[in-house]
């Protein structure tokens with residue numbers, strides 16, 4: 375299972391003082407040197423952490439795979455088409471939220487996402503859609519022509535007891551199997567940590583996880599190199 379490291383929260387720390395340190399671009403270099411398989415950054419409309427300069431610099435220095443996470447708004451789509459990341463992950467975005475809340479509603483907006491997927495494909499950029507592991511969303515995602523879905527692990531990560539966690543794990547297992555059957559590559563993410571990631575590694579269709587907050591939080595104590603290596607070991 376591959377590990378993509380989301381470096382947004384290095385930028386969150388920078389923005390707490392509005393200066394230039396710590397630099398998320400520096401974190402991306404260290405994460406790649408430690409063995410990360412990809413780097414993810416979310417350019418939010420309000421630029422609360424990652425900014426336009428970070429996206430340009432990441433495009434220059436990331437040698438594994440640069441995944442630009444983004445809302446499908448005209449402004450951010452234009453930046454993505456100019457920057458040419460290796461892939462984009464489309465997510466819903468609300469200004470007031472602390473982090474990405476639900477998955478995309480692809481089922482009710484299939485035409486819109488089909489058009490957006492086509493636009494990115496014309497420029498050679500792969501597209502992943504961040505969705506709940508529900509059959510209707512998975513089937514609609516496959517019809518848009520997207521390359522990949524990222525299954526939302528938030529409800530699993532936030533489960534308050536074993537029964538709820540098992541139920542959410544089953545949903546992810548079924549979702550991953552359905553998505554693979556529909557011809558989609560499958561990734562998972564949101565709220566994953568060293569404490570809860572192991573069961574996810576048992577789902578064979580999930581080829582990759584995207585982890586940010588908990589990994590960067592761990593790195594505050596042990597450094598990026600050790601934190602990335604600890605997550606890579608957990609995924610093995």
Ligand code: PXP
Pocket residue numbers: 380382416443463465473474504524562563564565566584585586587588
């Ligand atoms: N995947 C997606 C689509 C996300 O929006 C986020 C949060 O930015 C993550 C993965 C990473 O979540 P976390 O920071 O909780 O690891």
